[in-house]
Amino acid sequence: IGETGLDYFRTGESARIYQRESFRAHIALAKELNLPLQIHDRDAHSDVVEILLKDGAPERTVFHSYSGGKDLAQVLKENGWYASFSGTISYKGNEDLQESARIIGKDHITVETDAPYLTPMPYRGRPNAPYMVPYTLESLATALDCSLLEVAKSTLKTTKEIYGF
Incomplete structure (x- = not known):
């Protein structure tokens, strides 16, 4: 299910209320259908985590185009959630993303x-x-x-585990 989440x-606050309601409905649907949940999280890390913990995240929860720091990475690791990294991990000044990848661990990482x-x-x-994925x-x-x-094999294995192919 997804992309879904909070942006x-x-x-404004009124739109945020609707986003949270929709996100909760998508979480419930993913659990009901035993499908992975692909999360879009922009400027909303704490609310996304709060809702996932309160509502109970699906077993296969993926943070699309991971943009969180080390604290969020630790939350993902503790809960067995996945992170999908995009080209931003290659940018100078994104040492937090690189450290986040180390915290999460290659067995819970995909690329996009x-x-x-x-x-x-x-x-x-x-x-x-x-x-451009090889970069x-x-x-x-x-x-x-x-x-x-090694990382190509690992991300392929993880992708297969998440999406079932």
Whole structure:
């Protein structure tokens, strides 16, 4: 189910109320149907976590295009939730994302493009596309201090576990 979640960027309180109601309904549906929950979380980390903990997150909960810091990474690790990293992990100044990946651990990490946005270095500023995933994997391998092949195999295995294929 998803993308679903909370996006508080340029969002007033009345819209936030509707978002929270919809998010709760999607959580319930994912649990009822035993489907993974793909979370969109923009400027709403604490509310997303609060709702997931209160309502009970589905077993396979994935934070799409992970943008949280080390504290959120610890929450994901403690709850067995997953993080999907985009090209932003390759950007200079995103050491928090790299540390978050180390906290979460490679067995709970996937990769994505979030195309056409969030293109990895060295192509930042251009439209993103699936053929650029190896650059994201390369940055993830560096952050996790493992080989590109190891992180590629790990993210493939994790993706299969989450989505059942």
